[in-house]
Amino acid sequence: MFAKNKTQDENSFFYEFAHYVDMVPRVERSIEPKFQNVFSRVFRDHSELEAERLFIVGTALTTPKITEVTDTWPKPWLFARVFVISLLAFAGFYIGVDYFRNINFIPGLLMIGASAVPLTTLIFFWEMNAPQNIAFYRVIFVGFIGGILSMLVALVFFDILKNNINPITIGITEELAKAITVISFVRYRKYRYILNGLLIGAAVGAGFAAFETAGYALRSLMSGDAQNLYITILWRGLLAPGGHVAWAALTGAAFCRVQGDDPFRLNMLVKIKFLRVFLLVVLMHALWDTPITGMFPFGQIFLMVASWIVVFLLIRAGLKEIGAKKLMV
Incomplete structure (x- = not known):
């Protein structure tokens, strides 16, 4: 299956694993971003063995x-x-609730509806983690612990702010809460690569996004507006990749880029390489929540595209x- 005239490095288990999963010759790979190639394996056939091998890394x-x-662009497919x-x-839960009118399906509808897109986006970041040094568990x-911790920290900040809540303070509060949580997971240098920070940040952001969406969906349900329930899940799902998940991922990547192999120091948080990304994230979050006419959904779509441009730049870095x-x- 593999060529016999390999170098010693290519004979390693990990190269063979990467080559087996990727099926792309090394000469055809490039560190430069080719977006048409990043998603080139999504529509190909994949065996269960390929998926199982993905889950053993880390x-x-x-x-x-x-x-x-391999320091070349991964080609993720499992997220799809x-x-x-x-x-x-x-769809199954929707049929149970809307057609059969069975309330036992409602919790599943809320959980799957709230977590489907954040989880999918998180899997994408996990597949893009080229060092393969973080186990899926x-x-x-x-995702679970970081998501709830960041929400609790945000609530503490909101309680301190009391009546001084507006799009700017929301952006600062929630992004600062997620940043504190992400840094608490990566500060001990076990996860020191930029791509590690991107993944850990995405996990915290995915948890935050899923829990928040579930809360908004529950509010819609309790108000008796079933139609608004589905609209909430639909729009928050469509926009989730460019919201909390991407923003927390950017913060995590920026911090790991500053920290590198050095021990954690507070002055790292005021270095320009971290601050410019964090302030950009805060600005995008504030604009996302700004009640400007026409901001929804076109403004959010623009911000989502902008977020992912920065994401791909940091993946390349x-x-x-x-x-x-x-x-x-």
Whole structure:
């Protein structure tokens, strides 16, 4: 299945694993972003074995050495399968609630509706984590715990602000809460790569987004407006990738870019490489919540595109970081 005249590096288990999953010759890969190639494997057939192999990475026994990590653009595909599965599950709950009028389906409708897109986006970031040094169970842990912790921290800030709540203070409060949570997970240098920060941040943001959407959906349900329930789930789902998930991911990546291999110091938070990304995230969040005529949905769509442009720029920076570290070994 593999060529026999391989170098010693190419004979490693991790290269063979990456090559088996990717099926793209190394000569055809590039560190430069080619968006048509990033999603080139989404519509191909994939076996269960390929998915199972994806889930074994990140443990003490399966984390590759830096010299074995490919510093080229990954080609994720599992996230698309997760999205389809989530849609099918949501359709089942929708039929149970809307057609059969069975209230036992409502909790599932809320949970799947609120978490489908954030989880799908999180899987994408997990597949893009080229170092493959974070196990999936850890990602889920950060999503749950980080999501609720960031919400509680935000509530503390809101309680302090009391009546001084507006789009700007909301942006500062919620992004600061997520930043504190993300940094608490990555500050000990176990996850020191830019792509690690991107993934850990996405996990915190996904948890925050899913829990918040579930809350808004429940409010719509309790008000007796079933139609508004579906509208809330639909729009928050469509816009979720460019909201909390992307913003927290950017903050995490910016912090890891500043920290690198150094121990955590508070002055890292005032370095320009971190501040400019964090302030950009706060600005986008404030604009997202601004009640300007025409902001919904076109303004949010524009902000979502802008967020993902920065995401891809930081992914490229993360891949270049890996390439530089490989040269230093």
